Amino acid sequence: MAKVMRIKKGLSLNLKGKAPQECLSPLSQSSTYAVVPDDFPGLTMPKIMVRPGDQVKAGTPLMHYKGCEELVFTSPVSGEVTAVNRGAKRKVLSIEVKPDGKQDYEEFQIGKDLKAEELKQILLKSGMWTLLRQRPFDRLANPAIEPRDIFVTANFTAPLAAEFDYLVQGREDDLQVGLTALSKLTKGQVYFGIKSGSKISVKDVVTVEIEGPHPAGLCGTMINKLAPINKGETVWTLKATDVLVMGRFLRTGKVDYTRKIAVTGSDAAQHGYVDIMPGQKIEEAFGGKLCVKADHERVIAGDVLTGRRVSSESPFFPQGCDQITVIPEGDDVDEFFGWATPGFGKFSMSRTFFSWMCGKKKEYVMDARIKGGERAIIMSNEYDKVFPLDIFPEYLIKAIIAFDIPRMEALGIYEVAPEDFALCEFVDTSKIELQHLVREGLDHLYKEIN
Known part of the structure; x- marks a missing residue:
């Protein structure tokens, strides 16, 4: 029987633009795909292993972590390396690969009943290790440190988040293979958090049903409520969607980072689920059919609370992301009297507007305006x-x-x-x-x- 964890504090933003459980048309292929070091917390000085003009396969190492040469970052597609983009002080911004359309894979021999050390080495060589995060410090997991426990969340509570019970349909084997592999990498427990009422059934882990508003589904909440970290201890965290990617690799031996994501937001031209490859140029993939309007829109890779704005400087879909959100930018809005209006359609945590009288089921349309300026003061009890x-x-x-x-x-x-x-x-x-x-x-x- 699953454990139950209940959270009372939090806030679930009920935004307009949820993704129905249906698949959208397949995306177009991008002209280039990229591996971006900034997508990996803690990767400050990567060592480049390829040059422009080199031919690579899906799973070919493009760079490695300076402090651990065996921890590599691999190409998502097969093709030709076209650029190693650098910024100030020669910081590596991205490595771009032009796809050849064949999608050839590096060959990895996955044996049955792998031991912990063998499993670790195959995950490092394939680049799958980059899916793991460690705490403390919330950065790439250190292969030299064995975690006390591993925390996996399948309860996505962020605004407009993807529904994992839908994502896992037909991929139950990938999930189980991935979780079984994780259980071999720790002498402690693998905690698997699911939403209350979920029908997901897995073994080799401690299943925890989580109830409550956001951030109930975050790994940090699970850690704090189930097994807090003491000084000197290390735990690993990852999302269940990352476990699906890892499990598919361990079943097939192919480095395939493709994941199904939710297309959400009040200003998205279409809503639903679509398969996308991390590193793909988002605007090219959707062919200009992502936003309702051509201007005054903000496209976010992720949710509205933690996602990253998609722009010409950052056009690639990041690894580990499970949704795209499109909301109004708000730079073309000119409100009469502003906050002095009743604001029945505006959300307010402090009940500044009368919208709180409309109930919890009301859906809100929020734009990207800050609506205020930064002040050097921290308000008590907020x-x-x-x-x-x-x-x-x-x-x-x-x-x-x-x-x-x-x-x-x-x-x-x-x-x-x-x-x-x-x-x-x-x-x-x-x-x-x-x-x-x-x-x-x-x-x-x-x-x-x-």
Whole structure:
């Protein structure tokens, strides 16, 4: 019988533009596909292994982690390496590959009943290891450290998030193979979080039914409520959709990063699910049929709380992402009286508008405006209303700003990731970029300790 975890604090944004459980037309192929180092937290100085003009297959290593040569990042498609793009101080921005249309794969021999060390090596050589994240520090998992436990979430509670029970249909074997493999990589438990009422049935893991509003489905919430991290301990985290990718590789021996994602948002021209390859140019893939309007739209790779804006500087679909959200930019809006209106169609956490009288089922259309300016002040008790972790978020943020290491450690810095503070950032009247602060704090702490 599954464990049950109930969360009361949080906030589930009911936005317009949910994805119905139906598949859209297949996407067009991009002119180039890219591996972007910034998609992998902790990958600051990768070593390039290819040059423009080299021929590669799907699964061919393109670069490796400087501190661990066996940890490689592989090509999503077969074709020709066309560019190694660099920025300031020769920082690697992306490695682009022009597909040849054949999609040839590197051959990996996957034996049966692999032992832990053999499994680790095959995941490292194939690039599948890059799906794993570790805490503390929320960065790529260190192959030299065995995790105490592994946390997998299949309960996506973010706004307009994909429905995992639909994504896993027909791929139950991939899920089980991936979870069984993870259970071999730790002497502890593999916690598998599902939504309440889900019919997913798996073995070799501890299944946990999770009830409550967002961020109930985040791995950080699971860690805090089920098995908190103490100093000196390491756990791994990943989403169940990443387990599907890993399980497919272990079944077939082919490095195929393709995943089914949800196309959502009030201003999306179409809603539903579609197969996409990470590294694909989003605008090219949809052929201009992604947005309702040509201008004043914001396309987000991910959800509205933690996703990344798609632009000419960042046009590629990132690895580990499960949805695309399209919302109005809001730069063409000129409101009469602004906040002084009753605002029946506007969402407000603090009940500034009368929309709270419309009930929880009302769907809102939100744009990308901040509606205010950043202030150097942290309002008391705002974060606690939506932060379910047994951590004092205000004090932890202040400790990060001051970079008070003992205070940060005492307040739980090792348990958290930027995504855990997304809702706090949303309700913050001071408009402080909390996720960015937490990311900087984790990176600086990692450098200080190592």
